[in-house]
Amino acid sequence: xxxxxxxxxxxxxxxxxxxxxxxxxxxxxxxxxxxxxxxxxxxxxxxxxxxxxxxxxxxxxxxxxxxxxxxxxxxxxxxxxxxxxxxxxxxxxxxxxxxxxxxxxxxxxxxxxxxxxxxxxxxxxxxxxxxxxxxxxxxxxxxxxxxxxxxxxxxxxxxxxxxxxxxxxxxxxxxxxxxxxxxxxxxxxxxx
Numbered sequence: 332x333x334x335x336x337x338x339x340x341x342x343x344x345x346x347x348x349x350x351x352x353x354x355x356x357x358x359x360x361x362x363x364x365x366x367x368x369x370x371x372x373x374x375x376x377x378x379x380x381x382x383x384x385x386x387x388x389x390x391x392x393x394x395x396x397x398x399x400x401x402x403x404x405x406x407x408x409x410x411x412x413x414x415x416x417x418x419x420x421x422x423x424x425x426x427x428x429x430x431x432x433x434x435x436x437x438x439x440x441x442x443x444x445x446x447x448x449x450x451x452x453x454x455x456x457x458x459x460x461x462x463x464x465x466x467x468x469x470x471x472x473x474x475x476x477x478x479x480x481x482x483x484x485x486x487x488x489x490x491x492x493x494x495x496x497x498x499x500x501x502x503x504x505x506x507x508x509x510x511x512x513x514x515x516x517x518x519x520x521x522x523x
Contacts, residue, residue, distance in 0.1 A: 338447065339382070339427070340425055340427045340429055340443050341424070341429070342379070342383045342430070342431070343402070343415060343430055343431075344376065344383070344386065345432045357390050357393075358434045359385075364436075368434050369394065369433050371436030372433050373397060375438040379441075379444065384422060386419060391403065400422065403418070405421065410485060412432070412492055413481060417482060420473075427450070430472070437510050437511075438511075439506050439507070439510045443472065445506070446459075446460065446471065446472035450502065452502075453500075455500040456477050456500060456501075457472070457473050457496060457499045458472050459501060459502075459503050460504055461504065461505050462505060462510075463508065468493045471496070
C-alpha cells in the first residue's frame with residue numbers, strides 16, 4: 332500500500348515485580364553473564380520500537396539511568412504485570428505496545444515485527460509469542476486502543492495475563508523456545 336502509514340510501536344519492559352522467587356531481589360538489576368537483565372532487554376528491544384519505557388516500582392533511579400522513562404504502577408498493592416501494561420498504555424504515544432518481562436535476555440531481534448505482522452494479518456488487537464509447545468503470555472503486542480478494556484479487567488480485581496488475553500481476539504506467533512528462557516530463581520542464572 333503506497334503511502335500507508337507505518338504503525339508506531341512502543342515497548343514496555345516489565346521490571347515492577349517483587350521478585351519473590353528471587354528472594355525479593357529486583358530481577359531487572361540481577362546480573363547475567365556480566366550485565367543486568369534489564370540491559371539485555373533494552374539491547375534487544377531498542378532497535379525494534381519507536382519508544383521504550385520501563386515499568387518499575389523499586390530502584391527507580393537505577394532504571395532511569397538507562398535513559399528511558401520509568402513508570403511505577405498506577406494501581407496500589409503490586410497487582411501484577413498488567414498494572415505495568417496499563418501504566419505504559421496510558422503513557423506512550425503509539426499505535427501498538429510490545430510487552431516483555433525484564434528476565435528474558437534472549438528475545439528475538441524480530442519480535443516486534445513478527446507480532447505486529449501477525450496481528451495486522453489477522454486483524455486482531457493482540458498477538459502473543461509462542462514456541463512449539465506453549466504460549467509465552469508475558470511476551471505480546473497489543474493495540475493501544477485496548478487500554479480501557481484492560482482497565483476494566485483490573486478494576487474487577489482480575490490479575491492473570493492469560494485471562495485478560497482470553498477476552499481479546501488474538502493470534503500467536505511461533506518462535507524458537509530458547510528466545511524465551513527466563514530467570515525466576517537464583518539457580519536459573521547459573522551456566523548450564
